[in-house]
Amino acid sequence: MPLLEFTSKGIYCKQADVYLDPWRGVDKALISHGHSDHARWGTKQYITNEINVPIIKHRLGNIIASGRKYNETFTINGVQFSFHPAGHVPGSSQIRAEYKGEIWVFTGDYKTQADGISTVFEPVPCHTFITESTFGLPVFQWEQPQKVHDSINQWWAQNHSEKTTSLLMGYSLGKVQRLLKHLDSSISKIYTHGATEHMTQVLRQFIDFPRTELITRDTTKKEIEGSLVLAPPAVLGSAWIKKLGLLSTGYASGWMAFRGARRRRAVDRAFVLSDHADWKGLLSAIRATGCENVITTHGYTELFAQYLKEQGWNARTQKTQYESETEEILVAE
Numbered sequence: 001m002p003l004l005e006f007t008s009k010g011i012y013c014k015q016a017d018v019y020l021d022p023w024r025g026v027d028k029a030l031i032s033h034g035h036s037d038h039a040r041w042g043t044k045q046y047i048t049n050e051i052n053v054p055i056i057k058h059r060l061g062n063i064i065a066s067g068r069k070y071n072e073t074f075t076i077n078g079v080q081f082s083f084h085p086a087g088h089v090p091g092s093s094q095i096r097a098e099y100k101g102e103i104w105v106f107t108g109d110y111k112t113q114a115d116g117i118s119t120v121f122e123p124v125p126c127h128t129f130i131t132e133s134t135f136g137l138p139v140f141q142w143e144q145p146q147k148v149h150d151s152i153n154q155w156w157a158q159n160h161s162e163k164t165t166s167l168l169m170g171y172s173l174g175k176v177q178r179l180l181k182h183l184d185s186s187i188s189k190i191y192t193h194g195a196t197e198h199m200t201q202v203l204r205q206f207i208d209f210p211r212t213e214l215i216t217r218d219t220t221k222k223e224i225e226g227s228l229v230l231a232p233p234a235v236l237g238s239a240w241i242k243k244l245g246l247l248s249t250g251y252a253s254g255w256m257a258f259r260g261a262r263r264r265r266a267v268d269r270a271f272v273l274s275d276h277a278d279w280k281g282l283l284s285a286i287r288a289t290g291c292e293n294v295i296t297t298h299g300y301t302e303l304f305a306q307y308l309k310e311q312g313w314n315a316r317t318q319k320t321q322y323e324s325e326t327e328e329i330l331v332a333e
């Protein structure tokens, strides 16, 4: 019997009778991070990293959730568990399980580049590594994030000088806060859409961010002229966007690395900035664990597992219901 198995409800540890990021409601679940495909409603008891507790409560309402520190071990029916930084978004964790000397690690989502807001990814030695592979193709190779942040600030400064408002869009948990953290607030004021503002408020107890102001019914076009507005991509084509006046639109996502993505999204500027590991990041993470077995769960699972097999790993894919939040963004069109 493997330590972790894949069931119709999600990844299951039978020995501890606990699920990891289940996609159906269960009695007890360990949760890797707050994105909606990993932290779902309907479970009686959630156990997660302490930073995730207010994030998940903000998203799921009045739930029972307890927080653990990174690297803190706790035992359920003889199985030792711990959460380790995954570097994906604030609070994101790899989940380690050890029983009778056998060690499994489930990554949830992760990235190996530092982003300035999430605790940096730490490799965790294990025998079996259950990994995402959202960008598991060699074409995906990220630039230095600072270059992307610099070009965002230059775009904003240029728009500001032309009395044009910059609308910068990104996913509400993680991406938008990463963008905000690196904005040059000396250029002008930073405004937010409600969805962006509320999640950012949750994270302000852990992270220092520049000041933001929520756009309300009373906010006028004149007030926000030349400023930067942070919002989720779902606002594209909505009535909300019309009150912003003269706009230049920008969208930050790893998917912008795809040729044609900019045209499909109909935005003025595309910024390639991902919260997932690129090809080299995935490989370096796997190597650093020293694992023998790899299970790929979402993204380019087949091609990536095939490559790993050719390199000598015992690799296979496993169908799950994790989607990568990036797909939700594409659906939001």
Ligand SMILES: [Zn+2]
Residues within 6 Å of the ligand: 033, 035, 088, 109, 324, 325
């Ligand atoms: Zn995620």
